[in-house]
Amino acid sequence: MSLQSETFIEKAPLERYIAPEMPSLIGMSRAELADALGQAGVPEAQRKMRVQQLWHWIYFRGFTTFDDMTSVSKELRAELAKRFTLARPEVVAEQISIDGTRKWLLRLPGDPDSKLPHDVECVYIPDTERGTLCVSSQVGCTLTCSFCHTGTQRLVRNLTAGEIAGQIMVARDRMGDWPGGTRPTDGVVPSGDRCVTNVVMMGMGEPLYNLDAVRDALLIVSDGDGLGISKRRITLSTSGVIPNIERAGNEIGCMLAVSLHAVRDELRNELVPLNRKYPIKELMEACRNYPGASNAKRITFEYVMLKGVNDSIEDAKALVRLLKGIHAKINLIPFNPWPGTKYECSDWDQIEKFSQVVFDAGYASPVRTPRGRDILAACGQLKSATEKLSARERMALRAMAMTDE
Ligand code: SAH
Ligand code: SF4
Secondary structure: OOOOOEEEEOOOOHHHOOOOOOOEOOOOOHHHHHHHHHHOOOOHHHHHHHHHHHHHHHHHOOOOOOOOOOOOOHHHHHHHHHHOEOOOOEEEEEEEOOOOOEEEEEEEOOOOOOOOOEEEEEEEEEOOOOEEEEOOOEEOOOOOOOOOOHHHOOOOEEOOHHHHHHHHHHHHHHOOOOOOOOOOOOOOOOOOOOOOOEEEEOOOOOHHHOHHHHHHHHHHHOOOOOOOOOHHHEEEEEOOOHHHHHHHHHHOOOEEEEEOOOOOHHHHHHHOHHHHOOOHHHHHHHHHOOOOOOOOOOEEEEEEEEOOOOOOHHHHHHHHHHOOOOOEEEEEEEOOOOOOOOOOEOOHHHHHHHHHHHHHOOOOOOEOOOOOHHHOOOOOOOOOHHHHOOHHHHHHHHHHHHHOO
16 A cells, blocks of 8 residues: 655745744743743732733633733733743644644754754644644754664754643644634544643653753643643653653653663663663663552553564563563554664564563553654654755755845
């Protein structure tokens, strides 16, 4: 079957990008919003109440302008509009896969000296009863896992809390997923009343290398008066940044996924080079101590299936031994190929045999069905469009951006 996908927004040329001039309120905590209100002249005694109102319009209702915030006085709306926006990351392309997966390319301000913007991808994966949004935490990734496309990208920057929470808001905007909104008729959406019901920090980047912004964003995402996605439905995936695992548990309290991929240090050093710094034994110890881990709140261990590399029955047995005593789930991920990779996905019957060993040991071992492969939206396939350009194209763009001034 030949794969086909549709593109709903055509990609805008990079050189047309204009960075926003005013700061956006998106991503601000309640305390930061109170400061912003102070700048707009709101007396201290009123700020708490005003924050409450703004919070509702911004994060619960999803308003993109101050105009219709009826509980806020006209004067204050005008003062706010002079100083701030409610801008989310700019959507420059939208694609929808034949399986209903949607991918958005988002453009963000770049370094002040380079003029070129950055971009990141965000992916929506609908199912019958849930809709999962796969969110990025960084442009690119400083880690260089050998099987991951994002890890080959040179340009890296941390996303801000607003750019992270903004991805959920963009998805809600694009799918009418705010109270009273109109749900899409093109493509699959879950049967309940919300399109985005779950969030996974599994897009581009290592979330525990950008913990402060990820924490601030996820506290907004899980806020019951705001975006309202429960912490049980938010999963943070890490390649194993041990010192920050405990902090994530204490400061965010969401579900944890660990990208294990190998059971021996020698092989994991090659697949996930961070293992040289934080080896398997210590990683397992950190997982045992993850705050809040319990039978009902298990840690997911991700294991990418690489043909002839980590997929033997011996590996499966060693995996089961390694996880003994940890409240664990195992998620087998068929390797998603990308141009230039040296790896291949394990054969299907090998994945099944591997999965059987894990299952017989008492673990549910779902094999993650690859989604959105036709639009390069599957795990590990994300890479920014700027990076896909050749060096010559990048230079030409930079020259154009300079002469525009
Ligand atoms: N940096 C974090 C989160 C992003 S990656 C981490 O590594 O956990 C999300 C998941 O996709 C990780 O388990 C990662 O190892 C996996 N992954 C990366 N490249 C992949 C590929 N080409 N095929 C399948 N899974 C991949
Ligand atoms: Fe970074 Fe995760 Fe990819 Fe490794 S797998 S390079 S940590 S995004």
